[in-house]
Amino acid sequence: MRIYGHRLGGRYAMELAHVRETAPLAARLVEREMGERVGSVEVAVSCTDGARDLLLAAHQAVLGTRNKPRWRPAAALAHSTLSTSGTLIVIEAKPHRGDLGLLDETLVHEFVHAVQFNRGEARSGMVRHLRNNYGLGDLAWAECRAANKQVARNEREAEGMERLATRLSKAVA
Numbered sequence: 001m002r003i004y005g006h007r008l009g010g011r012y013a014m015e016l017a018h019v020r021e022t023a024p025l026a027a028r029l030v031e032r033e034m035g036e037r038v039g040s041v042e043v044a045v046s047c048t049d050g051a052r053d054l055l056l057a058a059h060q061a062v063l064g065t066r067n068k069p070r071w072r073p074a075a076a077l078a079h080s081t082l083s084t085s086g087t088l089i090v091i092e093a094k095p096h097r098g099d100l101g102l103l104d105e106t107l108v109h110e111f112v113h114a115v116q117f118n119r120g121e122a123r124s125g126m127v128r129h130l131r132n133n134y135g136l137g138d139l140a141w142a143e144c145r146a147a148n149k150q151v152a153r154n155e156r157e158a159e160g161m162e163r164l165a166t167r168l169s170k171a172v173a
C-alpha cells in the first residue's frame with residue numbers, strides 16, 4: 001500500500017508516521033470485519049489545497065480529461081475517490097492534528113468506502129458521476145437521486161464501522 005505525504009509541512013510528521021503504521025492494519029481489520037476486500041488503495045496525507053490537487057489529478061487520470069470540475073470538493077476530514085488503479089484516500093492533516101484516535105476512526109471510515117467502491121457496479125456509477133462533474137456527460141435526474149441515496153447509505157455504513165478504531169489503537173499499542 002502506497003502511503004505518502006503531499007504538500008505536508010514537517011509539523012505533521014507524527015500524524016504521517018501514524019498513518020504509515022496504522023493504515024495497513026486498518027485495511028486488514030475492515031476486510032476481516034466486512035468479509036470484503038478494499039482492493040488497491042493509495043493513502044495520502046495532505047493540506048486542504050493539496051487534497052484538491054490530488055483529487056483533481058486522480059479524476060483527470062480516471063476520465064482522461066484536462067477539464068476542471070464544476071464542483072470542488074468541500075473541506076472534510078478525508079476524501080475517498082477513484083484512482084486509475086483503485087481507490088485514493090486523502091486525509092486532511094489539520095483537523096487531525098495531535099488526535100491519533102480521530103485519525104484511526106478516519107482510516108477505518110475511509111477503508112469502508114474503499115470496500116464500497118470495490119463492489120459490483122459501484123465504480124461505473126461513480127465514473128458517470130465524475131463525468132457529470134467534469135462536464136463530460138449528463139446524469140438523468142433519477143440517476144442523480146439514486147446516487148445521492150447511495151452516498152447516504154455508504155456514509156451510514158462507514159460511520160457504523162468507526163467503532164473498529166478502538167481495536168486498532170490496541171493493535172498498534
Ligand SMILES: [Zn+2]
Nearest residue numbers: 109113155158
Ligand atoms: Zn464518508
